[in-house]
Amino acid sequence: MKKVAFYTLGCKLNYSESSSIARMFEQKGYSKVEFNESPDIFIINTCSVTENADKKCRKIVREAQKINPDGYVAIIGCYAQLKPKEISEIPGVDAVLGAAEKFRLADLIGTFKKTPSGQPAQVLASHIDNAVDYHTSYSLNDRTRTFLKVQDGCDYPCSYCTIPLARGKSRSDTIGNIVKAAYEIAARNVKEIVLTGVNIGDFGLQNGERKETFLDLVKALDEVEGIERFRISSIEPNLLTDEIIEFVAQSRRFAPHFHIPLQSGSNKVLGLMKRRYKRELYAERVAKIKSLMPDCCIGVDVIVGHAGETQEYFEESYKFLNELDISYLHVFTYSERENTAALAIRPIVPKATRSDRSKMLHILSEKKKRHFYEQQINKKGTVLFEDEVDNGQMLGFTENYIRVAVKYDPLLINETKEVLYSSLNENGFMEVQEVEEVLLHV
Structure with missing residues (x-):
């Protein structure tokens, strides 16, 4: 049984896709291991948002070669789509796959035989216009929180951004498929799902036609039993409608937390960026x-x-x-x-x-x-505790994204507790009391 390991750079979307590709490998009989466990195959999922994409990719390839000099190294992700030839010339890289090819990695590469020294890496990266298929993806690396991809690509030509060149046109899954995936995630005892994508407010485009809306999706997911809360990762201000805000405000499962890109508080700069709103709209949102x-x-x-x-x-x-x-x-x-x-x-x-x-x-x-x-001090919230320890304390997030620290207790992992916010600690985390304890002392 060949062993495969993943290293993911960049956004939540990349993590959801790495996790889904990993499950494809497992279904074909591969064993997924950690990056440092001498895998036969290293898959590096890259990002292109920062100027250090090249340096980071090269460093991870070098580390892979140290771990297993005979290991097969495949590069996928946004950087791979934008600069496949450049990546193919990095010593140790065996294959580079673009946006249209990455989900067929196991089939396209086949035997995963190491490229002989001195020979170029295999490049399987077609033009971005070929990236038209949609692939349902979600992460299962964290028991308490899963990133669920609901949309891919972008039709917004912002002047600073290469994402449309790296991921193609806006396209979405169907609400039916996403709800099905949410129930699959709930069956794994995951308590929180973060909705992710490139431009999730543009949800609903299938084969270039708008079939559904993001509001339709939010309403459908609010009915999913087994998930305690959904969180919207990022949504453009011009696509965050009053109806979406109003629904989240009274919903059963959507967290009171929005991440809204602004990019600049100057209308002149927003114009130069080719953003689709002015700061006045942002302030209204x-x-x-x-x-x-x-x-x-x-x-x-x-x-x-x-x-x-x-x-x-x-x-x-x-x-x-x-x-x-x-x-x-x-x-x-x-x-x-x-x-x-x-x-x-x-x-x-x-x-x-x-x-x-x-x-x-x-x-x-x-x-x-x-x-x-x-x-928030002296107010109540509900914490979902994670398997993460900081200076002897375990951490978690409330529904409104407040980072909470409490004394480590393994019984609290992946559990939700109602708490009373009491004070901030030296690390900037919120100290709390359990509501049950507070009531006992009243």
Whole structure:
């Protein structure tokens, strides 16, 4: 029995796909092992979002060769689709598979014989227009939380982004298939499902035609028995409708937590980015959420140092973010990408300036997060505990994404408990009391 191991870089979507491809291998008789357990086959699922994609890929390949010099190395993922020839020239790589080929990896490669030294790696990466099929995917690496892919690809030509070139056009699974997958996940005693995709608000496109909507999907999943809560990973502000917000506010299973990409608080920069909204709409979305769910957690994606972001525009963006009632930021430093419209935009922001702006927003994020946590003290929430220990304490997330730390107790793993938020510890985690204990002491 050949052993196969996976290493996944990048987003939740990549993790869901790696896990699904791994199960395909297991169905064919392969044994899935950890990366350091001397597998016969190494599969590296790559990302193209950061400028270090090349360095990370090369490093993982080197590590694979140290672990098993005779191991077969296959590269898949966004970076593999964008630069297959470049990857094929990395010493130790045996095969590179594109977006249309990765789910047929086991069939296409077959025997997984190591490429003789000096010979080029096998490249199986067709044009992105061939990536039209949809493959249901979900992760099962974490007992408490699963990433369920509901949508793939993107039709939005943002000026900084290569994702449409790496994943193709927007396409979705059917609601029926997704509900079926949710029940399969529930049967594994998973308590939380995170819905993921490239542009999940665009859900419903099948063969280029809109058959269903994201609101339809949310309503259907809210009826799934066995899953305690669903979480929406990220949704564009122009696709987050009042109807979706209103449904989540009164739903049985959807968590009061939204992650909404903003990218810039300057309308001028949003225009340069070719985003499909202005900051006024974003502020309206946040206000709508908070009016219905005052304790809702709202996360924000922001890009700093985009071409054309002058100091004035950055300060405008910072001020907008500072005044928004949000909970945390995910800060990305802009890096140039081949075949993107942003390359023609001027002025170019110096890298040192990009770094300084990033630091400012990371500090702002910490302030926002701490303020959000402090607002929750003396309120109640429900924690789903994970098999993760930090300085002798086990960790978990509440429905509104507050990170909680309690004394380690193996009986709590994958269990939900109602708690009373009491204080923040030195690591910024929330200290709590069980509601049952609180009532006993009243």
